[in-house]
Amino acid sequence: MSILDRELPGVVMTPDNIRTRRLPPAVNVGVALAALVVSAAVVLGTGVGNWVLVVVVAVVLYLVGMNVTASRIEGRRAARNRMWQALIYSACVLAVLPLASVVWTLLSEGVGRLDGDFFGTSMNNIGARDPNGGAYHAIVGTLEQVGIATLMAVPLGVLGAIYLVEYGRGRFALTVRFFVDVMTGIPSIVAGLFVLAFWVLIVSPWFNDGQPRFSGFAASLALTVLMLPTIVRSTEEMLRLVPGPLREGAYALGVPQWKTILRIVLPTALPGIVTGIMLSVARAAGETAPVLLVAGGAAAINFDPFAGNQSSLALFVYQQAGDASKYAPARAWTAALTLVTIVLVLTIAAKLLARRNSLSR
Protein backbone atom coordinates (compact mmCIF):
# COMPACT_ATOMS: atom_id res chain seq x y z
CA MET A 1 0.00 0.00 0.00
CA SER A 2 1.49 3.29 -1.06
CA ILE A 3 1.68 6.39 1.13
CA LEU A 4 -0.93 8.09 -1.03
CA ASP A 5 -3.35 5.18 -0.59
CA ARG A 6 -2.87 5.09 3.15
CA GLU A 7 -3.04 8.83 3.82
CA LEU A 8 -5.58 9.93 1.21
CA PRO A 9 -7.85 7.01 0.39
CA GLY A 10 -9.86 7.57 -2.73
CA VAL A 11 -7.34 9.97 -4.25
CA VAL A 12 -5.49 7.37 -6.25
CA MET A 13 -7.04 4.44 -7.93
CA THR A 14 -5.40 1.08 -7.36
CA PRO A 15 -3.54 -0.57 -10.21
CA ASP A 16 -6.30 -3.17 -10.29
CA ASN A 17 -9.01 -0.61 -10.74
CA ILE A 18 -8.30 2.44 -12.92
CA ARG A 19 -11.93 2.93 -13.92
CA THR A 20 -14.44 5.15 -12.24
CA ARG A 21 -18.15 5.65 -12.52
CA ARG A 22 -19.25 8.74 -14.45
CA LEU A 23 -22.46 10.69 -13.98
CA PRO A 24 -24.56 10.62 -17.16
CA PRO A 25 -25.06 14.13 -18.62
CA ALA A 26 -28.81 13.79 -18.02
CA VAL A 27 -28.16 13.94 -14.26
CA ASN A 28 -26.45 17.29 -14.77
CA VAL A 29 -29.45 18.69 -16.60
CA GLY A 30 -31.84 17.13 -14.10
CA VAL A 31 -30.10 18.69 -11.11
CA ALA A 32 -30.06 22.07 -12.87
CA LEU A 33 -33.78 21.90 -13.63
CA ALA A 34 -34.61 20.73 -10.12
CA ALA A 35 -32.54 23.59 -8.66
CA LEU A 36 -34.36 26.08 -10.86
CA VAL A 37 -37.79 24.76 -9.96
CA VAL A 38 -37.09 24.63 -6.22
CA SER A 39 -35.54 28.08 -6.29
CA ALA A 40 -38.45 29.57 -8.25
CA ALA A 41 -40.97 27.97 -5.91
CA VAL A 42 -39.23 29.23 -2.80
CA VAL A 43 -38.35 32.74 -3.98
CA LEU A 44 -41.51 33.56 -5.92
CA GLY A 45 -43.71 31.67 -3.46
CA THR A 46 -42.52 33.69 -0.49
CA GLY A 47 -42.32 36.82 -2.63
CA VAL A 48 -38.87 37.92 -1.39
CA GLY A 49 -37.40 38.67 -4.82
CA ASN A 50 -37.69 38.58 -8.60
CA TRP A 51 -36.10 36.41 -11.28
CA VAL A 52 -32.56 37.64 -10.50
CA LEU A 53 -32.71 36.10 -7.04
CA VAL A 54 -34.22 32.96 -8.56
CA VAL A 55 -31.17 32.54 -10.79
CA VAL A 56 -28.72 33.23 -7.94
CA VAL A 57 -30.39 30.77 -5.59
CA ALA A 58 -30.71 28.22 -8.40
CA VAL A 59 -26.95 28.42 -9.11
CA VAL A 60 -26.16 27.88 -5.43
CA LEU A 61 -28.62 24.98 -5.21
CA TYR A 62 -27.18 23.48 -8.39
CA LEU A 63 -23.63 23.63 -7.01
CA VAL A 64 -24.69 21.99 -3.73
CA GLY A 65 -26.86 19.41 -5.48
CA MET A 66 -24.16 18.47 -7.99
CA ASN A 67 -21.59 18.21 -5.23
CA VAL A 68 -23.76 15.82 -3.27
CA THR A 69 -24.76 13.64 -6.22
CA ALA A 70 -21.29 13.58 -7.70
CA SER A 71 -19.57 12.70 -4.44
CA ARG A 72 -22.07 9.86 -3.93
CA ILE A 73 -21.48 8.36 -7.36
CA GLU A 74 -18.13 9.57 -8.65
CA GLY A 75 -16.18 10.11 -5.43
CA ARG A 76 -14.90 13.18 -3.59
CA ARG A 77 -12.15 14.15 -5.99
CA ALA A 78 -14.46 14.15 -9.00
CA ALA A 79 -17.11 16.10 -7.07
CA ARG A 80 -14.58 18.78 -6.14
CA ASN A 81 -13.44 18.93 -9.74
CA ARG A 82 -17.03 19.43 -10.89
CA MET A 83 -17.67 22.15 -8.31
CA TRP A 84 -14.58 24.18 -9.27
CA GLN A 85 -15.35 23.74 -12.92
CA ALA A 86 -18.86 25.09 -12.37
CA LEU A 87 -17.53 28.00 -10.27
CA ILE A 88 -14.99 28.94 -12.94
CA TYR A 89 -17.65 28.85 -15.64
CA SER A 90 -20.00 31.02 -13.58
CA ALA A 91 -17.17 33.49 -12.86
CA CYS A 92 -16.57 33.70 -16.60
CA VAL A 93 -20.25 34.35 -17.27
CA LEU A 94 -20.35 36.97 -14.51
CA ALA A 95 -17.33 38.73 -16.01
CA VAL A 96 -18.80 38.80 -19.50
CA LEU A 97 -22.30 39.78 -18.37
CA PRO A 98 -21.61 43.51 -17.73
CA LEU A 99 -19.71 43.70 -21.01
CA ALA A 100 -22.60 42.21 -22.96
CA SER A 101 -24.97 44.51 -21.11
CA VAL A 102 -22.89 47.56 -22.05
CA VAL A 103 -22.80 46.54 -25.70
CA TRP A 104 -26.53 45.81 -25.72
CA THR A 105 -27.46 49.11 -24.04
CA LEU A 106 -25.18 51.03 -26.38
CA LEU A 107 -26.70 49.40 -29.44
CA SER A 108 -30.33 49.62 -28.40
CA GLU A 109 -30.10 53.22 -27.18
CA GLY A 110 -27.63 54.35 -29.82
CA VAL A 111 -29.57 53.38 -32.93
CA GLY A 112 -32.13 56.09 -32.18
CA ARG A 113 -30.07 58.86 -33.77
CA LEU A 114 -28.10 56.84 -36.31
CA ASP A 115 -29.09 59.16 -39.16
CA GLY A 116 -27.40 61.34 -41.72
CA ASP A 117 -28.13 64.41 -39.68
CA PHE A 118 -26.13 63.10 -36.74
CA PHE A 119 -23.01 62.50 -38.82
CA GLY A 120 -23.46 65.51 -41.08
CA THR A 121 -24.18 68.43 -38.79
CA SER A 122 -22.80 70.01 -35.65
CA MET A 123 -24.56 71.42 -32.58
CA ASN A 124 -24.24 74.96 -33.92
CA ASN A 125 -27.50 76.91 -33.45
CA ILE A 126 -29.23 73.87 -32.01
CA GLY A 127 -31.53 74.88 -29.19
CA ALA A 128 -33.17 72.83 -26.45
CA ARG A 129 -36.33 72.34 -28.55
CA ASP A 130 -34.54 71.14 -31.69
CA PRO A 131 -34.66 67.36 -32.10
CA ASN A 132 -31.88 67.27 -34.73
CA GLY A 133 -28.26 68.36 -34.33
CA GLY A 134 -25.22 66.11 -34.65
CA ALA A 135 -21.73 65.15 -33.62
CA TYR A 136 -19.83 65.95 -36.83
CA HIS A 137 -17.71 68.53 -35.00
CA ALA A 138 -17.02 66.08 -32.18
CA ILE A 139 -16.02 63.27 -34.56
CA VAL A 140 -13.65 65.66 -36.37
CA GLY A 141 -12.26 66.74 -32.99
CA THR A 142 -11.70 63.20 -31.71
CA LEU A 143 -10.06 62.04 -34.93
CA GLU A 144 -7.73 65.06 -35.06
CA GLN A 145 -6.81 65.12 -31.40
CA VAL A 146 -6.26 61.38 -31.04
CA GLY A 147 -4.54 61.24 -34.43
CA ILE A 148 -2.04 63.97 -33.55
CA ALA A 149 -1.52 62.51 -30.07
CA THR A 150 -0.83 59.08 -31.61
CA LEU A 151 1.61 60.59 -34.11
CA MET A 152 3.52 62.14 -31.21
CA ALA A 153 3.23 59.37 -28.62
CA VAL A 154 3.95 56.29 -30.75
CA PRO A 155 7.44 57.24 -32.03
CA LEU A 156 8.44 58.69 -28.66
CA GLY A 157 7.07 55.72 -26.74
CA VAL A 158 8.47 53.00 -29.00
CA LEU A 159 11.89 54.64 -29.24
CA GLY A 160 11.91 55.15 -25.47
CA ALA A 161 11.10 51.48 -24.94
CA ILE A 162 13.86 50.47 -27.37
CA TYR A 163 16.27 52.60 -25.35
CA LEU A 164 15.19 50.95 -22.10
CA VAL A 165 15.48 47.41 -23.45
CA GLU A 166 18.40 47.53 -25.86
CA TYR A 167 20.63 50.36 -24.73
CA GLY A 168 19.63 51.54 -21.25
CA ARG A 169 22.20 50.66 -18.59
CA GLY A 170 22.77 52.08 -15.18
CA ARG A 171 21.22 54.87 -13.17
CA PHE A 172 19.70 56.92 -16.00
CA ALA A 173 17.73 53.99 -17.40
CA LEU A 174 16.50 53.07 -13.93
CA THR A 175 15.33 56.66 -13.39
CA VAL A 176 13.54 56.73 -16.73
CA ARG A 177 11.81 53.43 -16.00
CA PHE A 178 10.78 54.65 -12.55
CA PHE A 179 9.23 57.85 -13.90
CA VAL A 180 7.43 55.96 -16.66
CA ASP A 181 5.91 53.76 -13.96
CA VAL A 182 4.88 56.81 -11.95
CA MET A 183 3.39 58.47 -15.03
CA THR A 184 1.22 55.41 -15.73
CA GLY A 185 -0.83 56.35 -12.70
CA ILE A 186 -1.31 60.04 -13.54
CA PRO A 187 -5.02 60.96 -13.47
CA SER A 188 -6.11 62.45 -16.77
CA ILE A 189 -7.26 65.65 -15.11
CA VAL A 190 -3.69 66.23 -13.89
CA ALA A 191 -2.35 65.81 -17.40
CA GLY A 192 -4.99 68.32 -18.53
CA LEU A 193 -4.01 70.79 -15.81
CA PHE A 194 -0.34 70.44 -16.72
CA VAL A 195 -1.03 71.27 -20.36
CA LEU A 196 -3.36 74.09 -19.34
CA ALA A 197 -0.68 75.66 -17.15
CA PHE A 198 2.23 74.98 -19.48
CA TRP A 199 0.90 75.15 -23.03
CA VAL A 200 -2.34 77.11 -22.97
CA LEU A 201 -1.34 79.77 -20.45
CA ILE A 202 2.42 80.13 -21.11
CA VAL A 203 3.32 78.96 -24.63
CA SER A 204 0.18 79.58 -26.67
CA PRO A 205 0.12 83.40 -26.00
CA TRP A 206 3.42 83.67 -27.96
CA PHE A 207 1.56 82.64 -31.12
CA ASN A 208 -1.65 84.55 -30.38
CA ASP A 209 -0.80 88.21 -29.65
CA GLY A 210 -0.40 87.56 -25.95
CA GLN A 211 -3.80 85.92 -25.50
CA PRO A 212 -4.00 82.34 -24.19
CA ARG A 213 -5.77 80.12 -26.71
CA PHE A 214 -7.60 76.81 -26.39
CA SER A 215 -6.91 74.35 -29.18
CA GLY A 216 -7.32 70.75 -30.20
CA PHE A 217 -3.53 70.51 -30.28
CA ALA A 218 -3.38 71.30 -26.55
CA ALA A 219 -5.75 68.38 -26.01
CA SER A 220 -3.43 66.23 -28.15
CA LEU A 221 -0.53 67.20 -25.88
CA ALA A 222 -2.46 66.12 -22.80
CA LEU A 223 -3.47 62.84 -24.48
CA THR A 224 0.18 62.28 -25.45
CA VAL A 225 1.19 62.62 -21.81
CA LEU A 226 -1.42 59.98 -20.97
CA MET A 227 -0.52 57.62 -23.82
CA LEU A 228 3.26 57.71 -23.48
CA PRO A 229 3.71 55.61 -20.33
CA THR A 230 1.28 52.94 -21.53
CA ILE A 231 3.05 52.66 -24.87
CA VAL A 232 6.53 52.62 -23.29
CA ARG A 233 5.61 49.95 -20.77
CA SER A 234 3.75 47.63 -23.14
CA THR A 235 6.39 47.98 -25.86
CA GLU A 236 9.12 47.33 -23.30
CA GLU A 237 7.43 44.14 -22.15
CA MET A 238 7.00 42.96 -25.74
CA LEU A 239 10.64 43.70 -26.66
CA ARG A 240 11.82 41.80 -23.59
CA LEU A 241 9.86 38.77 -24.79
CA VAL A 242 11.96 38.61 -27.97
CA PRO A 243 14.46 35.82 -27.26
CA GLY A 244 18.11 36.82 -26.84
CA PRO A 245 19.36 34.10 -29.23
CA LEU A 246 17.41 35.83 -32.00
CA ARG A 247 19.41 39.02 -31.52
CA GLU A 248 22.63 37.02 -31.25
CA GLY A 249 21.71 35.18 -34.44
CA ALA A 250 21.59 38.50 -36.24
CA TYR A 251 24.76 39.80 -34.60
CA ALA A 252 26.53 36.60 -35.68
CA LEU A 253 25.72 37.49 -39.30
CA GLY A 254 27.52 40.80 -38.83
CA VAL A 255 24.29 42.78 -38.72
CA PRO A 256 24.74 46.06 -36.78
CA GLN A 257 22.73 46.52 -33.61
CA TRP A 258 20.38 49.21 -34.96
CA LYS A 259 19.49 47.07 -37.97
CA THR A 260 18.98 44.04 -35.76
CA ILE A 261 16.50 46.03 -33.68
CA LEU A 262 14.74 47.49 -36.72
CA ARG A 263 14.53 44.38 -38.90
CA ILE A 264 14.56 41.45 -36.46
CA VAL A 265 13.45 42.53 -32.99
CA LEU A 266 10.68 45.00 -33.86
CA PRO A 267 8.94 42.81 -36.46
CA THR A 268 8.99 39.88 -34.04
CA ALA A 269 7.37 41.96 -31.29
CA LEU A 270 5.10 43.94 -33.63
CA PRO A 271 1.71 42.29 -32.92
CA GLY A 272 2.15 42.83 -29.18
CA ILE A 273 3.36 46.39 -29.63
CA VAL A 274 0.36 47.20 -31.81
CA THR A 275 -1.98 45.80 -29.16
CA GLY A 276 -0.38 48.05 -26.54
CA ILE A 277 -0.62 51.08 -28.80
CA MET A 278 -4.29 50.42 -29.57
CA LEU A 279 -5.05 50.10 -25.85
CA SER A 280 -3.54 53.52 -25.26
CA VAL A 281 -5.37 54.97 -28.29
CA ALA A 282 -8.64 53.62 -26.93
CA ARG A 283 -7.91 55.16 -23.55
CA ALA A 284 -7.04 58.52 -25.11
CA ALA A 285 -10.16 58.54 -27.29
CA GLY A 286 -12.31 58.10 -24.21
CA GLU A 287 -10.76 60.93 -22.19
CA THR A 288 -13.08 63.82 -21.37
CA ALA A 289 -11.37 65.93 -18.71
CA PRO A 290 -8.26 67.06 -20.61
CA VAL A 291 -10.30 68.02 -23.68
CA LEU A 292 -12.69 70.03 -21.55
CA LEU A 293 -9.79 71.80 -19.81
CA VAL A 294 -7.56 72.71 -22.74
CA ALA A 295 -9.69 72.50 -25.89
CA GLY A 296 -12.71 74.02 -24.21
CA GLY A 297 -15.36 72.24 -26.19
CA ALA A 298 -17.34 73.79 -29.02
CA ALA A 299 -20.71 73.50 -30.67
CA ALA A 300 -19.50 74.39 -34.16
CA ILE A 301 -17.23 72.58 -36.56
CA ASN A 302 -13.55 73.54 -36.26
CA PHE A 303 -11.20 71.74 -38.61
CA ASP A 304 -8.08 73.57 -37.39
CA PRO A 305 -6.60 71.72 -34.43
CA PHE A 306 -4.11 74.52 -33.80
CA ALA A 307 -6.52 77.41 -33.27
CA GLY A 308 -9.75 77.75 -31.40
CA ASN A 309 -11.99 75.55 -29.32
CA GLN A 310 -12.68 71.99 -30.37
CA SER A 311 -14.96 69.32 -29.05
CA SER A 312 -14.49 65.56 -28.95
CA LEU A 313 -16.85 62.61 -28.84
CA ALA A 314 -16.19 61.87 -25.17
CA LEU A 315 -16.77 65.51 -24.27
CA PHE A 316 -19.89 65.55 -26.48
CA VAL A 317 -21.27 62.55 -24.60
CA TYR A 318 -20.54 64.24 -21.27
CA GLN A 319 -22.21 67.49 -22.31
CA GLN A 320 -25.26 65.90 -23.97
CA ALA A 321 -25.81 63.48 -21.08
CA GLY A 322 -25.99 66.46 -18.71
CA ASP A 323 -28.07 68.64 -21.04
CA ALA A 324 -31.61 69.62 -20.04
CA SER A 325 -33.06 69.13 -23.55
CA LYS A 326 -35.16 65.98 -23.90
CA TYR A 327 -33.43 65.27 -27.23
CA ALA A 328 -29.92 65.35 -25.71
CA PRO A 329 -29.75 61.81 -24.20
CA ALA A 330 -30.36 60.19 -27.60
CA ARG A 331 -27.46 62.22 -29.04
CA ALA A 332 -25.24 61.15 -26.12
CA TRP A 333 -26.01 57.45 -26.70
CA THR A 334 -25.37 57.62 -30.41
CA ALA A 335 -22.13 59.53 -29.83
CA ALA A 336 -21.01 56.86 -27.35
CA LEU A 337 -21.84 54.17 -29.89
CA THR A 338 -19.89 56.09 -32.53
CA LEU A 339 -16.87 56.40 -30.22
CA VAL A 340 -16.84 52.68 -29.41
CA THR A 341 -17.24 51.84 -33.10
CA ILE A 342 -14.34 54.10 -34.12
CA VAL A 343 -12.03 52.53 -31.52
CA LEU A 344 -13.16 49.04 -32.51
CA VAL A 345 -12.60 49.64 -36.22
CA LEU A 346 -9.17 51.19 -35.57
CA THR A 347 -8.16 48.26 -33.36
CA ILE A 348 -9.25 45.64 -35.88
CA ALA A 349 -7.55 47.50 -38.72
CA ALA A 350 -4.31 47.81 -36.75
CA LYS A 351 -4.32 44.13 -35.83
CA LEU A 352 -4.91 43.10 -39.44
CA LEU A 353 -2.07 45.36 -40.58
CA ALA A 354 0.29 43.97 -37.96
CA ARG A 355 -0.60 40.42 -38.90
CA ARG A 356 -0.16 40.90 -42.61
CA ASN A 357 3.49 41.76 -42.05
CA SER A 358 4.30 38.53 -40.29
CA LEU A 359 4.02 35.16 -41.93
CA SER A 360 1.09 32.88 -41.36
CA ARG A 361 1.93 29.39 -40.28
Add this chain to the structure above:
Amino acid sequence: MAKRIEASNVSSYYGSFKAIDNVSMTVEPKSITALIGPSGCGKSTFLRSINRMHEVLPGTRIEGRLTIDDQNIYDPDVDVTAVRRMIGMVFQRPNPFPTMSIYENVIAGLKLNGVKKKSLLDDAAEQSLRSANLWEEVKDRLGRPGAGLSGGQQQRLCIARTIAVEPQVVLMDEPCSALDPISTLAIEDLMFKLKDRFTIIIVTHNMQQAARVSDKTGFFSIDKTGDPGRLIEYDDTQKIFSNPAQKKTEDYITGRFG
Protein backbone atom coordinates in the same frame (compact mmCIF):
# COMPACT_ATOMS: atom_id res chain seq x y z
CA MET B 1 39.58 31.75 -47.78
CA ALA B 2 39.73 30.17 -44.36
CA LYS B 3 41.87 31.80 -41.74
CA ARG B 4 44.18 30.85 -38.88
CA ILE B 5 43.01 31.73 -35.39
CA GLU B 6 45.53 32.31 -32.65
CA ALA B 7 44.52 32.82 -29.03
CA SER B 8 47.20 33.84 -26.58
CA ASN B 9 46.52 34.11 -22.86
CA VAL B 10 42.81 34.79 -23.31
CA SER B 11 40.84 35.29 -20.09
CA SER B 12 37.11 36.13 -20.09
CA TYR B 13 35.13 37.67 -17.28
CA TYR B 14 31.46 38.01 -16.39
CA GLY B 15 31.63 41.01 -14.06
CA SER B 16 34.17 39.99 -11.45
CA PHE B 17 33.77 36.26 -12.18
CA LYS B 18 36.58 34.84 -14.25
CA ALA B 19 35.08 32.27 -16.61
CA ILE B 20 38.24 31.16 -18.46
CA ASP B 21 41.84 31.60 -17.53
CA ASN B 22 44.83 32.01 -19.84
CA VAL B 23 43.70 29.99 -22.81
CA SER B 24 46.21 29.76 -25.66
CA MET B 25 45.67 27.73 -28.81
CA THR B 26 46.22 27.91 -32.52
CA VAL B 27 43.57 26.74 -34.95
CA GLU B 28 44.76 25.94 -38.45
CA PRO B 29 42.76 27.03 -41.48
CA LYS B 30 40.39 24.52 -43.10
CA SER B 31 40.32 22.23 -40.11
CA ILE B 32 37.69 21.14 -37.62
CA THR B 33 38.54 21.71 -33.99
CA ALA B 34 36.38 20.28 -31.24
CA LEU B 35 36.19 21.76 -27.76
CA ILE B 36 35.08 19.29 -25.09
CA GLY B 37 34.75 19.39 -21.33
CA PRO B 38 32.23 19.31 -18.51
CA SER B 39 29.42 21.87 -18.22
CA GLY B 40 30.50 25.28 -16.96
CA CYS B 41 34.14 24.79 -17.92
CA GLY B 42 34.17 27.84 -20.20
CA LYS B 43 34.33 26.21 -23.63
CA SER B 44 31.24 28.11 -24.85
CA THR B 45 32.60 31.31 -23.33
CA PHE B 46 35.84 30.80 -25.21
CA LEU B 47 33.94 30.12 -28.42
CA ARG B 48 31.88 33.27 -27.96
CA SER B 49 35.07 35.23 -27.35
CA ILE B 50 36.33 34.32 -30.81
CA ASN B 51 33.64 36.34 -32.62
CA ARG B 52 33.20 38.92 -29.87
CA MET B 53 29.75 37.58 -29.00
CA HIS B 54 30.88 37.36 -25.37
CA GLU B 55 30.59 41.13 -25.00
CA VAL B 56 26.88 41.19 -25.96
CA LEU B 57 26.07 40.44 -22.32
CA PRO B 58 26.48 43.41 -19.98
CA GLY B 59 29.49 43.51 -17.64
CA THR B 60 31.71 41.16 -19.63
CA ARG B 61 35.32 41.71 -20.65
CA ILE B 62 38.28 39.94 -22.18
CA GLU B 63 42.03 39.94 -21.54
CA GLY B 64 44.71 38.64 -23.85
CA ARG B 65 45.14 38.55 -27.63
CA LEU B 66 42.95 36.85 -30.19
CA THR B 67 44.23 37.15 -33.72
CA ILE B 68 42.74 36.12 -37.04
CA ASP B 69 45.60 35.93 -39.57
CA ASP B 70 47.68 38.19 -37.31
CA GLN B 71 44.99 40.86 -36.81
CA ASN B 72 43.97 41.26 -33.19
CA ILE B 73 40.16 41.35 -33.22
CA TYR B 74 40.14 43.08 -29.83
CA ASP B 75 42.10 46.12 -31.03
CA PRO B 76 40.13 49.27 -30.19
CA ASP B 77 39.76 50.34 -33.83
CA VAL B 78 38.28 47.02 -34.94
CA ASP B 79 34.67 47.12 -36.18
CA VAL B 80 32.83 44.41 -34.29
CA THR B 81 30.29 43.83 -37.08
CA ALA B 82 33.16 43.21 -39.52
CA VAL B 83 34.61 40.62 -37.14
CA ARG B 84 31.26 38.85 -36.92
CA ARG B 85 30.81 38.93 -40.68
CA MET B 86 34.17 37.17 -40.92
CA ILE B 87 33.42 34.69 -38.12
CA GLY B 88 29.94 33.19 -38.33
CA MET B 89 28.24 31.32 -35.54
CA VAL B 90 25.67 28.52 -35.21
CA PHE B 91 23.89 28.27 -31.87
CA GLN B 92 22.79 25.43 -29.64
CA ARG B 93 19.10 25.88 -30.33
CA PRO B 94 18.12 26.62 -33.91
CA ASN B 95 17.13 30.29 -34.06
CA PRO B 96 15.57 31.08 -37.43
CA PHE B 97 14.03 34.55 -37.55
CA PRO B 98 10.33 33.89 -36.88
CA THR B 99 8.98 36.72 -39.02
CA MET B 100 10.89 35.59 -42.11
CA SER B 101 10.35 32.88 -44.70
CA ILE B 102 12.92 30.18 -45.41
CA TYR B 103 14.26 32.22 -48.32
CA GLU B 104 14.42 35.43 -46.30
CA ASN B 105 16.15 33.63 -43.45
CA VAL B 106 18.93 32.36 -45.69
CA ILE B 107 19.64 35.74 -47.25
CA ALA B 108 19.03 37.73 -44.04
CA GLY B 109 22.74 38.32 -43.48
CA LEU B 110 23.25 39.56 -47.04
CA LYS B 111 20.11 41.64 -47.20
CA LEU B 112 20.55 43.29 -43.82
CA ASN B 113 24.12 44.13 -44.79
CA GLY B 114 22.91 45.96 -47.87
CA VAL B 115 22.86 43.49 -50.79
CA LYS B 116 19.83 44.40 -52.92
CA LYS B 117 20.23 42.70 -56.28
CA LYS B 118 17.58 40.02 -56.59
CA SER B 119 19.61 37.71 -58.87
CA LEU B 120 22.59 37.76 -56.48
CA LEU B 121 20.34 36.98 -53.52
CA ASP B 122 18.57 34.15 -55.34
CA ASP B 123 21.89 32.57 -56.31
CA ALA B 124 23.27 32.93 -52.80
CA ALA B 125 20.12 31.40 -51.31
CA GLU B 126 20.29 28.35 -53.56
CA GLN B 127 24.05 27.93 -53.12
CA SER B 128 23.87 28.16 -49.34
CA LEU B 129 20.88 25.84 -49.07
CA ARG B 130 22.65 23.31 -51.32
CA SER B 131 25.81 23.56 -49.21
CA ALA B 132 23.71 23.00 -46.12
CA ASN B 133 22.11 19.88 -47.66
CA LEU B 134 18.70 21.47 -47.32
CA TRP B 135 17.90 22.58 -50.88
CA GLU B 136 16.12 19.42 -51.98
CA GLU B 137 13.88 19.47 -48.90
CA VAL B 138 12.78 23.09 -49.09
CA LYS B 139 13.11 24.20 -52.72
CA ASP B 140 9.35 23.99 -53.25
CA ARG B 141 8.42 25.97 -50.15
CA LEU B 142 10.95 28.77 -49.90
CA GLY B 143 8.16 31.20 -49.07
CA ARG B 144 6.98 29.26 -46.02
CA PRO B 145 8.07 30.38 -42.54
CA GLY B 146 11.48 29.14 -41.42
CA ALA B 147 10.11 28.33 -37.98
CA GLY B 148 7.77 25.74 -39.53
CA LEU B 149 10.63 23.36 -40.38
CA SER B 150 11.65 20.46 -38.15
CA GLY B 151 14.41 21.02 -35.58
CA GLY B 152 17.12 19.42 -37.72
CA GLN B 153 16.02 21.35 -40.80
CA GLN B 154 15.94 24.58 -38.80
CA GLN B 155 19.51 24.00 -37.65
CA ARG B 156 20.63 23.37 -41.24
CA LEU B 157 18.73 26.52 -42.22
CA CYS B 158 20.75 28.41 -39.60
CA ILE B 159 23.95 26.92 -41.00
CA ALA B 160 22.87 27.96 -44.51
CA ARG B 161 22.18 31.44 -43.19
CA THR B 162 25.64 31.54 -41.60
CA ILE B 163 27.55 30.41 -44.68
CA ALA B 164 25.53 32.67 -46.98
CA VAL B 165 27.59 35.66 -45.83
CA GLU B 166 30.74 33.65 -46.69
CA PRO B 167 32.61 33.90 -43.40
CA GLN B 168 36.19 32.69 -42.96
CA VAL B 169 35.45 30.82 -39.76
CA VAL B 170 32.30 29.03 -38.56
CA LEU B 171 31.79 28.59 -34.82
CA MET B 172 29.30 25.97 -33.67
CA ASP B 173 28.04 25.95 -30.10
CA GLU B 174 26.68 22.43 -29.46
CA PRO B 175 24.83 22.53 -32.80
CA CYS B 176 23.45 18.99 -32.45
CA SER B 177 22.45 18.86 -28.79
CA ALA B 178 18.79 19.55 -29.58
CA LEU B 179 18.67 17.18 -32.54
CA ASP B 180 17.95 13.51 -33.12
CA PRO B 181 20.70 11.11 -34.35
CA ILE B 182 19.65 11.33 -38.00
CA SER B 183 19.72 15.14 -38.05
CA THR B 184 23.01 14.99 -36.15
CA LEU B 185 24.47 12.75 -38.82
CA ALA B 186 23.25 15.16 -41.50
CA ILE B 187 25.02 18.04 -39.79
CA GLU B 188 28.22 16.06 -39.27
CA ASP B 189 28.26 15.18 -42.98
CA LEU B 190 27.75 18.82 -43.68
CA MET B 191 30.72 19.77 -41.50
CA PHE B 192 33.04 17.51 -43.51
CA LYS B 193 31.79 19.17 -46.66
CA LEU B 194 32.26 22.68 -45.30
CA LYS B 195 35.78 21.91 -44.09
CA ASP B 196 37.08 22.57 -47.61
CA ARG B 197 36.03 26.20 -47.37
CA PHE B 198 35.89 27.18 -43.73
CA THR B 199 37.75 26.87 -40.47
CA ILE B 200 35.30 25.21 -38.10
CA ILE B 201 35.36 25.20 -34.32
CA ILE B 202 32.69 23.14 -32.58
CA VAL B 203 31.76 22.88 -28.92
CA THR B 204 30.23 19.52 -28.13
CA HIS B 205 29.26 17.35 -25.19
CA ASN B 206 29.22 14.32 -27.42
CA MET B 207 32.69 12.77 -27.36
CA GLN B 208 31.97 10.35 -30.16
CA GLN B 209 31.04 13.35 -32.25
CA ALA B 210 34.28 15.10 -31.36
CA ALA B 211 36.23 11.96 -32.23
CA ARG B 212 34.33 11.50 -35.50
CA VAL B 213 34.47 14.97 -36.97
CA SER B 214 37.45 16.86 -35.61
CA ASP B 215 41.10 17.08 -36.59
CA LYS B 216 42.15 18.59 -33.30
CA THR B 217 40.51 18.52 -29.88
CA GLY B 218 40.82 20.86 -26.93
CA PHE B 219 39.83 19.67 -23.48
CA PHE B 220 38.62 22.31 -21.01
CA SER B 221 38.08 21.68 -17.32
CA ILE B 222 37.54 23.35 -13.97
CA ASP B 223 38.84 22.25 -10.60
CA LYS B 224 35.67 23.14 -8.71
CA THR B 225 32.62 25.38 -9.14
CA GLY B 226 33.58 29.05 -9.08
CA ASP B 227 37.07 28.44 -10.45
CA PRO B 228 37.86 29.66 -13.95
CA GLY B 229 37.95 27.10 -16.74
CA ARG B 230 41.33 26.14 -18.20
CA LEU B 231 42.48 24.51 -21.38
CA ILE B 232 43.94 21.28 -20.04
CA GLU B 233 45.10 19.70 -23.25
CA TYR B 234 45.02 20.57 -26.92
CA ASP B 235 46.29 18.10 -29.48
CA ASP B 236 45.41 15.96 -32.48
CA THR B 237 42.07 14.28 -31.96
CA GLN B 238 43.68 10.91 -32.62
CA LYS B 239 46.12 11.49 -29.77
CA ILE B 240 43.58 12.92 -27.33
CA PHE B 241 41.29 9.94 -27.69
CA SER B 242 43.97 7.22 -27.80
CA ASN B 243 46.84 8.43 -25.69
CA PRO B 244 46.21 11.74 -23.91
CA ALA B 245 49.14 13.37 -22.16
CA GLN B 246 47.13 14.52 -19.17
CA LYS B 247 45.54 12.30 -16.54
CA LYS B 248 42.50 14.62 -16.34
CA THR B 249 41.83 14.27 -20.06
CA GLU B 250 42.04 10.52 -19.86
CA ASP B 251 39.65 10.45 -16.88
CA TYR B 252 37.14 12.60 -18.72
CA ILE B 253 37.11 10.78 -22.02
CA THR B 254 36.96 7.38 -20.37
CA GLY B 255 34.14 8.50 -18.08
CA ARG B 256 36.12 8.43 -14.80
CA PHE B 257 35.88 11.99 -13.61
CA GLY B 258 35.04 13.83 -10.42
